[in-house]
Amino acid sequence: MRTWIKDPLAIFAEGAERGVVVEGSRIAERVGRAEAPEQIDSVFDASRHVVLPGLVNAHHHFYQTLTRAHPQAINKKLFPWLVALYPIWSRLRPEHLRLAVRMALTELLLSGCTTAADHHYLYPAGLEDAVDIAVGEALRLGVRMTVSRGSMNRSVKDGGLPPDSVVQDEDTILADSERVLKLFHDPRPGARIRIALAPCSPFSISRDLLTESARLAERYDCQLHTHLCETDDEEQFCLRMYGVRPVDLLEETGWMSSRVWLAHGVHFNAEEIARLGRAGVGVCHCAASNMVLASGVCRTCERRERRSGSAWTAPPRTTPPT
Numbered sequence: 001m002r003t004w005i006k007d008p009l010a011i012f013a014e015g016a017e018r019g020v021v022v023e024g025s026r027i028a029e030r031v032g033r034a035e036a037p038e039q040i041d042s043v044f045d046a047s048r049h050v051v052l053p054g055l056v057n058a059h060h061h062f063y064q065t066l067t068r069a070h071p072q073a074i075n076k077k078l079f080p081w082l083v084a085l086y087p088i089w090s091r092l093r094p095e096h097l098r099l100a101v102r103m104a105l106t107e108l109l110l111s112g113c114t115t116a117a118d119h120h121y122l123y124p125a126g127l128e129d130a131v132d133i134a135v136g137e138a139l140r141l142g143v144r145m146t147v148s149r150g151s152m153n154r155s156v157k158d159g160g161l162p163p164d165s166v167v168q169d170e171d172t173i174l175a176d177s178e179r180v181l182k183l184f185h186d187p188r189p190g191a192r193i194r195i196a197l198a199p200c201s202p203f204s205i206s207r208d209l210l211t212e213s214a215r216l217a218e219r220y221d222c223q224l225h226t227h228l229c230e231t232d233d234e235e236q237f238c239l240r241m242y243g244v245r246p247v248d249l250l251e252e253t254g255w256m257s258s259r260v261w262l263a264h265g266v267h268f269n270a271e272e273i274a275r276l277g278r279a280g281v282g283v284c285h286c287a288a289s290n291m292v293l294a295s296g297v298c299r300t301c302e303r304r305e306r307r308s309g310s311a312w313t314a315p316p317r318t319t320p321p322t
C-alpha cells in the first residue's frame with residue numbers, strides 16, 4: 001500500500017516539495033517539484049498541512065503527570081523533592097496509572113511527539129502490571145513507545161532513598177523484566193513497542209541489580225536506561241555507598257555500551273564525557289527538570305562532540321543592537 005502525502009503547504013525535507021510516498025511504516029519516496037510518483041494506491045491531500053518528522057521523547061515518568069507541581073514538592077532539590085512525593089506515589093493504583101499514561105501520551109501527541117519513552121520504576125503492591133498498562137495505552141493511542149521496566153530494590157532500610165512500600169526485591173524485578181520482555185519486546189527496526197530495562201538510580205538500587213539487568217538486556221537484545229549524574233547528592237551517595245563515582249559504577253556493572261542511554265548527565269567530568277563518548281553511551285537532556293530542581297546544566301555540546309567525534313564550534317557572536 002503506497003500513499004502519497006500530496007502537495008503540503010510546507011515540508012521539512014529537501015527534494016520533497018510535492019510531498020512523500022509512504023509504504024507501510026516507511027517513507028518510500030520523496031516527490032520533488034514538478035514530479036509525480038509512478039505508482040500509488042491512495043492520495044492524502046496535504047494542501048492544508050505542514051509535514052514534519054515526529055518528535056522523539058527520550059525520558060518521561062508518565063505517572064508523575066498526576067502530581068505535577070504538587071504543593072508539598074515546590075521549591076525543593078531532587079532528594080527532598082523525591083522524599084516529599086514517595087508517600088503520595090505509594091498510593092498509586094492501576095486505574096490512576098492508566099489515566100496518567102493516557103494523559104501523558106495525549107499531551108505528547110498533541111505536541112507533535114510520535115515516539116515516547118516512559119520510565120516506570122514505582123511498584124507499590126497492586127501495581128505489578130504497570131508495563132502492561134503502559135503498553136495497552138500506547139497501542140490504543142497509536143504512539144510508538146519504549147516502555148522502560150524500571151526498578152528499585154534499595155529502600156531506606158538498606159541506606160537508599162525510597163520507602164519500603166515502593167520497592168521490590170531483585171528476584172521479583174528480574175522475573176517480571178523477563179516476563180515483559182517475552183510478552184512485548186520487539187527488537188526489529190521500526191518496532192511499535194520495545195521494552196528497556198531501567199534500574200532507577202544509584203540511590204535506589206543495588207550494584208547487583210545493575211549487573212543482572214545488563215546480562216538480561218544482552219540476552220533479549222534490549223536497551224538499558226537509568227538516571228545518572230543528575231545531582232551532587234547522587235555523586236556523594238555513590239562515593240559513600242559504592243566507593244566510586246557514578247560513571248565508574250556503570251563501568252563495573254557492564255553498562256558502558258551503546259545499548260545504554262542515560263537521563264540527565266549533569267555532573268560528568270571531562271574524562272567521563274570522553275569515556276562515555278567512546279563507549280557510545282547516549283544521554284538525554286532533561287532541561288526543564290534540571291531547572292525546576294536546580295540540578296545544574298548538562299554540557300550537551302561537549303557530549304555531542306565526544307559522541308560523534310566531530311568538533312563543535314560555537315556559532316559566531318553577533319553584536320547586540322545598541
Ligand SMILES: [Zn+2]
Pocket residue numbers: 059060061119227263
Ligand atoms: Zn527521570
